[in-house]
Amino acid sequence: xxxxxxxxxxxxxxxxxxxxxxxxxxxxxxxxxxxxxxxxxxxxxxxxxxxxxxxxxxxxxxxxxxxxxxxxxxxxxxxxxxxxxxxxxxxxxxxxxxxxxxxxxxxxxxxxxxxxxxxxxxxxxxxxxxxxxxxxxxxxxxxxxxxxxxxxxxxxxxxxxxxxxxxxxxxxxxxxxxxxxxxxxxxxxxxxxxxxxxxxxxxxxxxxxxxxxxxxxxxxxxxxxxxxxxxxxxxxxxxxxxxxxxxxxxxxxxxxxxxxxxxxxxxxxxxxxxxxxxxxxxxxxxxxxxxxxxxxxxxxxxxxxxxxxxxxx
Numbered sequence: 001x002x003x004x005x006x007x008x009x010x011x012x013x014x015x016x017x018x019x020x021x022x023x024x025x026x027x028x029x030x031x032x033x034x035x036x037x038x039x040x041x042x043x044x045x046x047x048x049x050x051x052x053x054x055x056x057x058x059x060x061x062x063x064x065x066x067x068x069x070x071x072x073x074x075x076x077x078x079x080x081x082x083x084x085x086x087x088x089x090x091x092x093x094x095x096x097x098x099x100x101x102x103x104x105x106x107x108x109x110x111x112x113x114x115x116x117x118x119x120x121x122x123x124x125x126x127x128x129x130x131x132x133x134x135x136x137x138x139x140x141x142x143x144x145x146x147x148x149x150x151x152x153x154x155x156x157x158x159x160x161x162x163x164x165x166x167x168x169x170x171x172x173x174x175x176x177x178x179x180x181x182x183x184x185x186x187x188x189x190x191x192x193x194x195x196x197x198x199x200x201x202x203x204x205x206x207x208x209x210x211x212x213x214x215x216x217x218x219x220x221x222x223x224x225x226x227x228x229x230x231x232x233x234x235x236x237x238x239x240x241x242x243x244x245x246x247x248x249x250x251x252x253x254x255x256x257x258x259x260x261x262x263x264x265x266x267x268x269x270x271x272x273x274x275x276x277x278x279x280x281x282x283x284x285x286x287x288x289x290x291x292x293x294x295x296x297x298x299x300x301x302x303x304x305x306x307x308x309x310x311x312x313x
Contacts (some may be wrong), residue, residue, distance in 0.1 A: 006047040007064075008300060009291065012055030014074045014091045018293035022128030022300070024173060024194075029140060039064060048303055050073065051297060053095070056080025062091065070309065072299045074292055076100055076156075076283070079206035079233060094299045094309040098155060099291035099293055100283035105159035107282040108201050111255025114276045115227045116141040116199070121273055139152050141198075141252060143226065144168050149197030151190065151214075153179055160201055172196060190214070200202035200230060206233030216241040227253050231282045234260040241268075257282050 008028040022028040028050065029038070046065045051057045053075025059082040062068055070092040073081060078095065086093050114120055118140040125137055148164045150157045150173040161171045161184055172185040175191045179186070182225050187193040192214060194200050200222055204210050212235040214228070221226060228251060230237055239260045245251045246269075253274035259265055262280060269275055283292065299309045 008048045008050065009046045009058060010303075011049050011051040011061065014050060014052060014296055015289060015293040018074075018288060018296050021297055025134035026300070026304075033294055038298070048299065048300065050074075053077055053080055056058065057086075058082050059085035062086065062089065068099050068306075070094075070303050072296050072309065074296050074305070076104070076143055077205055077207075077233070079235075083313065092303070092309050092312050094311040094313070096292045096299075097268075099295050100288050101155045101159045103285050104156050104165060104203075104231055104282040106230055107257055107278065108156075108160050108203065108255075109163055109277055111229045111231070111257060111278065112199055112201065112227065113143055115229065115253045115255040115274075121275045141227070143199075145170070146170075147196055149187070149193045150175065150184075150202045151175075151193070151200065151202045151236075153184070154203070154205075155229075157201075157203040158182065160203055188193035191218050191221045194218045195223070196224070197222065197226065199227050202228070202230040202232040202236050204232050204236060206235050207275075210236045212236070212238040212254040214238065214242070219245040222251050224250055224252060226251050227255065229255040230255045234258040234262055239266075242269055243272075249274070 008022065008026045010022055010030050010031065043065050043251055044067055047067055048055065048070040049065065049068060050072045053073055062085055068091055070087060073093065073095045073099045075095060076092065076097065081093060115153050118138065122137060125131055131253050144167045146169055148169045148171045150160055150171065153173045155176040157173060164171045172187050172193060174187050174190050187196065193235060202214065216238065218286065242254065246254060257278045258280050265277060299311060302308060302310045
């Protein structure tokens, strides 16, 4: 077994459990607590940087560590990490795939059901003491037996699709390429998928390749009985077009765990009754967050042991 040792530093906090392990077992400095003199004295010693999908790691950040060889990130996706800059320097990058798939898929379904069945509206209706007579609350939309369109068919997309079977739904998807081994229909055109679907769920990567792919045309295709659910990234949706579609009821509603320019939502969205929000909490369960921290620690341990990572991109 290799006894290779690298100097580890934390660019951002990962979680109480992982932070403690990194501090006590590896003496990893918490870089958000140090001053410029630390960087002047020690930046060249750092070979492995621990970060999060929220904090990311830019090319400028990497440049502060001339001997950086690896970046271990907590979270899904790499849109906040400059992958091109990392590859250009031969820096390995990993994240925490797999362990959060189930919880994020569950959240997609929570938003789908809440939007279609007007759960948040019903809750507000009862709390405001408006429930005076049975049958006066507006009708909602059925979920079971409907058509489920999924944008992105990675692990999370597949977990969402599997749950659709329990609701007797037809499932189709769009992605960068078809996955012939999966039992779902592939639709290469996003607008065509939206036109077919009753529910359009976004489970794709963020970043430049998917920026505003859900635009006015796609929303128009989804139609006045269609519901959009986004558990991917806010940048995937043209938010101005979405607001227009929701205001004019050219789509029925939306369930949104992510927004452009989050945190926070614009007032016009907050005022709409046909939107259900959650504050980017798709993976935010006690169980999954601990699994994610342990996944970071496992990647760090493997890098220190062998110079490679368990989950490199």
